[in-house]
Amino acid sequence: MDFSWTDEQTAFRERLQGIIARALPADWGEKSRYDTSSAYMSEFSRTFCPMLASEGLLIPHWPVELGGGGMDPFHHWILGEEMFYVGDPRSYQYMNVNWVGPAIIQYGTDAQRREHIGRIASGTTIWCQGFSEPSAGSDLAALSTRAERRGDGYVLNGSKIWTSGASLADYCFLLARTGGPGTHGISVFLLPTKMPGIEIRVVPSFMGQYSFHEVFLTDVQVPAEMRLGEENKGWTIVRSVLHNERIGQPRYMLSMRVLEHAMGLLVARGEDTELARARAVQAQAGLEAARYLALGVIDRRAKKLPVDTSTNIARYALVTADRLVADFLCDFLHDDVTADIDPLISVGFRRTGSTGLAAGSAEIQLNLISKHHLQLPAVA
Numbered sequence: 474m475d476f477s478w479t480d481e482q483t484a485f486r487e488r489l490q491g492i493i494a495r496a497l498p499a500d501w502g503e504k505s506r507y508d509t510s511s512a513y514m515s516e517f518s519r520t521f522c523p524m525l526a527s528e529g530l531l532i533p534h535w536p537v538e539l540g541g542g543g544m545d546p547f548h549h550w551i552l553g554e555e556m557f558y559v560g561d562p563r564s565y566q567y568m569n570v571n572w573v574g575p576a577i578i579q580y581g582t583d584a585q586r587r588e589h590i591g592r593i594a595s596g597t598t599i600w601c602q603g604f605s606e607p608s609a610g611s612d613l614a615a616l617s618t619r620a621e622r623r624g625d626g627y628v629l630n631g632s633k634i635w636t637s638g639a640s641l642a643d644y645c646f647l648l649a650r651t652g653g654p655g656t657h658g659i660s661v662f663l664l665p666t667k668m669p670g671i672e673i674r675v676v677p678s679f680m681g682q683y684s685f686h687e688v689f690l691t692d693v694q695v696p697a698e699m700r701l702g703e704e705n706k707g708w709t710i711v712r713s714v715l716h717n718e719r720i721g722q723p724r725y726m727l728s729m730r731v732l733e734h735a736m737g738l739l740v741a742r743g744e745d746t747e748l749a750r751a752r753a754v755q756a757q758a759g760l761e762a763a764r765y766l767a768l769g770v771i772d773r774r775a776k777k778l779p780v781d782t783s784t785n786i787a788r789y790a791l792v793t794a795d796r797l798v799a800d801f802l803c804d805f806l807h808d809d810v811t812a813d814i815d816p817l818i819s820v821g822f823r824r825t826g827s828t829g830l831a832a833g834s835a836e837i838q839l840n841l842i843s844k845h846h847l848q849l850p851a852v853a
């Protein structure tokens with residue numbers, strides 16, 4: 474694997490940086506507070522993403538015939554790195570680009586592609602992810618939201634939790650049970666969020682303005698055309714989505730920026746002790762390692778190699794590094810973290826602290842590495 478960027482990739486990154494610098498207001502940090510889930514960021518994304526699309530920079534890695542640039546996965550990764558460095562002005566549209574669109578392209582009917590892909594490619598629609606339930610987080614296959622067959626369609630009943638951006642979203646990528654227990658009875662639905670029987674409630678949290686929601690589904694009637702892929706075969710789609718999601722956000726970019734900013738504050742205050750410096754370097758080394766492991770996954774994608782545990786390993790490395798950053802902030806900038814005034818310190822603490830839960834918990838990554846990579850026997 475060659476880790477140096479080509480001239481063309483470097484030029485692509487510089488072009489992106491220029492466009493981002495021109496598009497973001499001077500007081501971006503104050504206005505957005507780097508909160509992907511804020512009403513401000515979401516509204517901003519509705520003009521920012523169409524602008525990116527018009528520049529050919531929203532979905533550079535998608536096929537040309539679907540409005541993409543036909544570029545390789547490294548361009549997608551560079552895009553993610555530059556976006557994440559500034560808190561991701563695409564807001565939740567990053568999910569469209571990373572995994573919603575690819576899932577619809579791979580598993581959708583022609584009609585579903587016609588309906589959704591154009592909108593995603595033009596940056597005019599927001600999706601949320603309806604996976605987790607009160608009793609089905611890590612054990613996602615235990616989900617109990619039901620989709621009962623009725624005539625030409627389904628009737629949905631159940632509830633979802635922790636749904637990021639649900640009240641801002643136009644559509645929900647929803648999992649529901651259409652068959653028996655376990656992974657074999659699950660189907661995916663492409664559900665408009667504004668339908669009779671859907672109630673969305675914000676769950677207040679320090680994570681961000683619209684970071685968490687509960688979504689209640691009561692006798693929601695949907696046509697069968699809203700089902701993505703075959704009935705009861707949704708787990709295959711889930712696996713592909715989780716792979717794209719786990720290595721989708723280069724979260725280390727913002728963490729590196731936060732760390733640099735935090736050290737800058739300590740230096741300015743004369744509080745950059747030997748211990749603080751050593752801990753910052755330890756965290757920085759962890760972030761660099763996480764970056765290279767993520768790039769290894771992207772390299773596999775570029776070579777069209779099958780998905781393997783390198784995704785889980787890279788994700789776990791990111792969790793480990795982000796925990797070092799979170800601990801560093803708590804130990805050396807405790808008052809800044811609790812004051813919640815400096816947007817970079819605040820977002821840094823929130824983001825790094827939650828990496829081990831979002832997109833599947835750290836322990837689940839370890840279980841997968843233990844089973845599939847180390848081939849250790851399962852513990853009863």
Ligand SMILES: Cc1cc2nc3c(=O)[nH]c(=O)nc-3n(C[C@H](O)[C@H](O)[C@H](O)COP(=O)(O)OP(=O)(O)OC[C@H]3O[C@@H](n4cnc5c(N)ncnc54)[C@H](O)[C@@H]3O)c2cc1C
Pocket residue numbers: 601602603604605606607609610611612634635636637638680684827830831832833834835836837840
């Ligand atoms: C910022 C953020 C955004 C999120 N956004 C969304 C979203 O948009 N849509 C969505 O559907 N979900 C979302 N989630 C939910 C997330 O997917 C779940 O929090 C995660 O899957 C864990 O599930 P849980 O919270 O139910 O915890 P649990 O599954 O109850 O786990 C609790 C603890 O037990 C550990 N544990 C559980 N099972 C095992 C096991 N078998 N072996 C070892 N340890 C275990 C876990 O690692 C964890 O530490 C989000 C979460 C966060 C933090």
